[in-house]
Amino acid sequence: MTQKILNFIDLHKGEENKKSVIENITNAVSFRGSNIWILACAIIIASVGLNVNSTAVIIGAMLISPLMGPIVGAGFGLGMYDFELLKKSIKNLIIATLVSLVTSTLYFYASPFKEAQSELLARTSPNIYDILIAFFGGLVGVIAVTRLEKGNPIPGVAIATALMPPLCTAGYGLALGNYIYFLGAMYLYTINCVFICIATFLIVKYLKYPITKQLDQKHQKRVKYGISILILFLITPSVYFAYQLYNQKSYNSRVEVFLQDEFHNKDYPLIYKKIRYNADPKKIELAFLTKKFDDKEIKDLNKKLINYNLPNTKLIIRQDTVNLRKDIMNQINNNQTAVDQKDILINSLRNQLSQYNFNTNQINNEAKILFPTLTSLKIGNYTIENDATRSKIIPVILFQSTKGLDEATQIKMKMWLKQRLAKDSIEVYQQN
Template sequence: MFDSLFNFINLHNGEDKKEKVLENVISNISFRGANLWILACAIIIASIGLNVNSTAVIIGAMLISPLMGPIVGAGFALGTYNFPLLKKSIKNLLIATVVSLTVSTFYFYVSPFKDVQSELLSRTAPNIYDVMIAFFGGLVGIIAITRVEKGNPIPGVAIATALMPPLCTAGFGLATSNFSYFFGAFYLYIINCFFICIATFFVVKYLKYPSVIIDSKYEKRIRYGISTLIVVMIVPSFYLAYNLYNEKKFTKSVEEFINSEFNSKGYILIYKKISYNTFPKKIDLAFLNQKLSKREIVSYNKLLEEKGLSDTELTIRQNDSDLKSEILRELDKQESSVSEKDVIISKLNNELGKYRVEDPKLIKEMKILFPEVENISLGKVEQYPDTDSTTIQLVLLFKDNENKPVETAKLQNWLSTRLNSKNIQVLKLKEDSKKDN
């Protein structure tokens, strides 16, 4: 029974000739001529995909990228103790990395669009899940390479392990001098390279590829070195995963606090910002109509600790101008797609603004200073002089009291001074014109 089960899962079934596999691996290591051009083009495509936040474009770039070659070559070299091949693989991987960083940095430097999109942001904080993806993706890749029939796994591995996007994100960090993005993305790239290489090493050892040098001393050194590097790579990723878990837990607790203390009581929340990576952690809220006293805000801050949200400060934004600028700033950070209808509405509002007299006190002041003025009509119209351009002119139409006529010149001078504009015309309506109307 055990023999049949072992045969069922045995990787030697369907295995290609070792000499042929090794020859194929070695041929894909070098970055010269066409390979280098393909890599540069793939980097440009991936950078554009990250720039415009297009997942489909990024996937396309990963499919055509030849970056897997030297990484698999390094894994084969370690598994067979072929140090000349290891040296060649590392050299070509360094060439590919430098070329990729240079091309992506140049692209993002000249690109007018430097907004941080979600596809970029997702590559700046790797964790243990990225380690698992790289390792198991590498396992699939090397198993597929050693088969007689390669099948579909190879393109899938290129997508899953995602070597291109972290490099492009690192280039974005260099181009914008955002070194936290650079180090986070480059760390993800190193994780992917290293664990694909380690997965390859394990499969090569399992399939018993012949060693170039059979020396127990070298074998022990390589194993110790690999074990040390695995720990060095995994420990930071565990920390980042733990930090991500705490952040998700904190966000969930904050949402529960807001729902229980505000939403359930009918408070209409119009602004929310949760800052986890600050000390103390911050919760900024604003409500539509409700105003809270300082005492109430203090009591809510005390309640946060009771709810398990220690080292957290609650701020309620109640200053209208401050709130407006904060909301606009937050909206600028978010991804937004403006439809054609929104653009048309915005343009119409701007056009209408040209013809509005937005001064509610003007008519009241006019009635006080010129009580004889009646039937006031006030608005802005386009004036077409003998030139190609147009100007906006304020026109005041009125009918004065028959017993006490209005001094039109005096009224016009007052309006010019009051509105700080000389482009004003004051017209008196006649009795017959009123009847016609």
């Protein structure tokens, strides 16, 4: 039974010839000519996506990025003790990284939009989950490149490992002189590169790729110790960031319980909320629509914070209406652009739908009054494609009558329907 399971998950099945794989990997390592241009274009696309907060654009940039080549090459070089391939891969990865940083820095320096969007901010504080994504994404990638049939995993790996956005975020940090963003993004990029490389190293060892240079036991131990130290060096800060993220989410959850029990359940309409987690002490700023709190009530509420496991926290209830109004208006203005864009899209869709929808029942009733012999009238839409980019929608009317309508009556009905439907052209046919 155990042997059957091992055969079922055996990676040697469907494996491509090792020599062909090594040749493909070696060719993909180099960054010259077209690869540099493709990389620069992908960086610009990803930077635009981060600039306008568009996930779809960022994903598109990741799909066309050639950055995986030298990283996987480094993993193969390490796994086969091919130090020439390793050196070549690292050299080309450094070139690609510098080209990416210069391109993204120039873009963000020239861009008139300097505000950090959520997609960009997400790449400044990596944690343990980013390590897991990079490692398992790297496993999928190297398994895919060693298969006879590459299949769909390759583009998925490009998206999952997300090498492009951190580089663009680092360029954003350089362009604005924000070195915290730069260092956070470069740390995430380093995590991705190293753990994709380590995943590649493990699969290369498992599949028993030929060793280029025989190393004695002492040198093999040095390689293993070096990898272990590098993993520990990268994991430690990311675990700390993950712990911080967990603490913040846990704190926010307890704040919500406090607000629910002390305010929402008492029907106090909340119009302003701001949680300052990184302040010392932490601050919860609130404002209410009608409820006014005196000093004693605020003091009692602050004492209750301990009961909700919210130590080192100060509750501030904003009742200065002038300054509060300014803060609320600033929040509204910050979100107004997104709201306006949604409203424009909704109105556009409504206008498009209005071209297709007619009040058929009402038109039918009016038609029977104007043309008493009509028994039914149906309205549909027919799309005429003028060329590859334009089309025209024409209403088509089918009618039934107890007796045939003469030509003059049909012309009259057609003119009335044009006016009624507000269309330049329509088609009218009698249904037998």
